[in-house]
Amino acid sequence: MQEQLMISDETLTRINQGVQLHHQQGQREAARDLFAQIWDEIGGERGDPLHVCVLAHSMADVQDDVHQELVWDERALAAADLLTDDRVAQAGVPMSVAGLYPSLHLNLAECYRKLGDLDRARECLQRAQAGIGALGDDEYGKLIKGGLDRLVEQLAASERAVRSFRSVSG
Incomplete structure (x- = not known):
């Protein structure tokens, strides 16, 4: 999902930077640190559901423990349930x-x-x-x-x- 995010939304752009740190530069821990910082900034699970979904989905990928990965994946799914197509389109997400x-x-x-x-x-x-x-x-x-x-x-x-x-x- 994150590789397609060429968007003007600043938070999604920063999340994508973390994804690039992880996938293209192999800096898993740096990506995890950036994601944790963004998580705090957006207010955690109370944040914008699009930001929560994309960030949790990305954070799951940088977990070392499968139980923590599952927690983040569940957060991403819960946030997706709160999303609308209008919100996704507003952010420029191409789906x-x-x-x-x-x-x-x-x-x-x-x-x-x-x-x-x-x-x-x-x-x-x-x-x-x-x-x-x-x-x-x-x-x-x-x-x-x-x-x-x-x-x-x-x-x-x-x-x-x-x-x-x-x-x-x-």
Whole structure:
């Protein structure tokens, strides 16, 4: 989501700078510090839902602990539920609110997979897949769809491992 944000909104521009620190410069800790500073400035979860959503979504990516990653991903999803297409368009974000959900649910599914909660991971994956119609056939849409395909494969491998373990131990 963040890679597409070529926007005049100062807060989103700063969040994008943190994303660049992380993804292009490999400065995960610096990105996390910048995100924490912005989080305080916007008033945390009480801030503008668009800022909260994008910032929490980005902050999740720089967490070292999957439990913290999940907390941030849940914050992003909760904020998305408060967004309107008008607010997103006003900020110059090139997609509808519906286009945010596949990525948000994908990230939640990945957290649950890492935590070994395969049922919840599948639920989130299904929600993400249900929303892919809101994605375009652009680079962002392909990125999310590719992530969904990888997660399907990872969940299948995890389920095979669980079945194998049960057959050996049971």
